[in-house]
Amino acid sequence: MAKTVAKLVFIPAPGLGHIMSTIEIAKVLANRDQRLSVTVLIIKPPNSSSNSPVTTYIGSLAKRSMDRISFIELPQHETPTTRDSKGPLASFAEYMNNHREYVRNIVGGMISQPGQSRIVGFVIDMFCLCMIDVANEFDIPTYVFFTSSAAFLGLKLYIQTLCDDHNQDVVELSHSNTEIAVPTFVKLVPTKVFPNMAQTRETLEFLLSSARRLREVKAIIVNSFSELETHAIESLSSDNSIPTLYPVGPILNLESGSGAEKPLDDDLIRWLDNQPPSSVVFLCFGSMGSFEEVQVKEIARALEHSGHRFVWSLRQPPVDKRSRLTRDYEDPGVVLPEGFLERMAAIGKVIGWAPQVAVLGHCAVGGFVSHCGWNSLLESLWFGVPVATWPMYAEQHMNAFELVVELGLAVEITMDYKKNLSKPMAEAVVVKAEEIENGIRRLMEDDLVRTKVKKISEKSRSTVVEGGSSYSAFGYLIQDFIKNVS
Known part of the structure; x- marks a missing residue:
């Protein structure tokens, strides 16, 4: 057995998807090269309840044994945040900054222990860029794990270029009804789909600061793969002003019973087992995806009129806007049209928190109405399930x-629906039942999109095995780490 000579310090953002993805990439690295070991520093999310999915998952990590991967849970900084006065992004940045001292102490202790492997890199989440300062203090190279798409990475860096080099007013641009050329996209990009952070002066500064810091690191590890985002990855890789790019995706947690989510209940398993292949549409909008009653009723009417079988993860808006996390309804019937559950009993299921991977992986599921979080899209493509888009934030x-538009791998329900997470009760628009129904019909009946998704599913699986492009990118990344030993 090769001697462990290189240690990596991973710092994920305090969100369920970010922590799970970080652990998955750590597992791949440890399995690929026995010279590597990984210590994951876990930051608890602010204002999280003891029974939230992320808290439950963090608690499960202490009980798990992984070869050459260890976990250290950082103390939670108790200083009150400034969310009300400075906004959620400034508050989050302050929260992360306050944890630098804990990281500094832990890493200093690791270095001072005799016989320890050399720390060859910090691998930090895209929302933990303040930890670059700590790595620099110890003269340790920093790598960023970018948990969104390569195309979005390119947009983020391009927005910074527009502001810093061309003095462009990006806030004004984001509110205009226009299209612009972005290097990581083939098609012109409508400014209406710019991220929320580009729409106000305060949040734009957070985006710009993040983009500037991304340019400081040694390399960026992106959770994507060349066969999916060919143009975006080639564009980034050919730009000498951008750090080295390692496209190693898809990095997915495909294990059931990992402690992150509830298992499928027996009733739902039996129901799915009895449905025809690819006949069920699955609706799920992530840990922060919820709707007010008027929108819930429109979705229900659309499902009923479409006639398609469905599984709908229906979640209640958060009572405490600080947590943003949704909850299960005790009785979903209170927000659904009268008699809906009874009428749909034979062809549909309304559930609470959904074990998304388990549902997407079931052969009965043929379509996915999604909020378009990047992890969710990668999971859907992995299983060959077409998506109908309903992005929120x-x-x-x-x-x-x-x-x-760019890749032709999904159909649209909406692309400009905006949800204000700071004011969960405020909805800018209600998507009507007819529009939702049309999207569901296209989702379940468009054979061209389904065929393209099946092909990319095969490529997503082949890219991570020996001989695949992501497998090779991992190899180059490991060489990069090992060079830092000397």
């Missing part, structure tokens, strides 16, 4: 545009 509108 962050970069999801850009993801939807890329899948529908």
